[in-house]
Amino acid sequence: MKQIELRLIALLASAPLFLYGAPTANLPANGAIVGYQIGEQGPNHRVWQKVLRVTDARGNIVLSTNRAFVEVATGLNFKDPATGKWLPSKEEIEAYPGGAIAQCSGSPGTFLDSNPTTGLIYNDFNSIIPGRYMFQFRNGIPLGHP
DSSP states (O other), X not given: OHHHHHHHHHHXXXXXXXXXXXXXXXXXXXEEEEEEEEEEEOSSEEEEEEEXXXXXTTSOEEEEEEEEEEEEOTTOEEEOTTTOOEEEOOOOOEEETTEEEEOSSSSOEEOOOOOTTTOGGGOOBSSSSTXXXXXXXXXXXXXXXX
């Protein structure tokens, strides 16, 4: 039983998850799907809206949207510091002084540099293993400072 549960968790963690039904559910008889657009997004989700073209009782063509599904994945988007808008994450690593940086990631940050003096991989904290930093917490409060 545990093996099946672990496989399910691994499957869910490795791919985006779509919620709230099939994309073609509840399509009016006189309507057609025009496409999909992102209605709302955050760091770990996107709400996709289905755009429908429907002819009303007067014969007018009307475009309407509704929530089609929610896409869920860890680090799906990142917030652009210049505009404050959520943008799709990119799997890009760029050169950076002293190491490398992933700026357009859901988990942005720099990689450790290998400088023997300043590089984190050559130092330690509360450990005898270089590159290992151990911090103790009690009730959410750090004990000791580096």
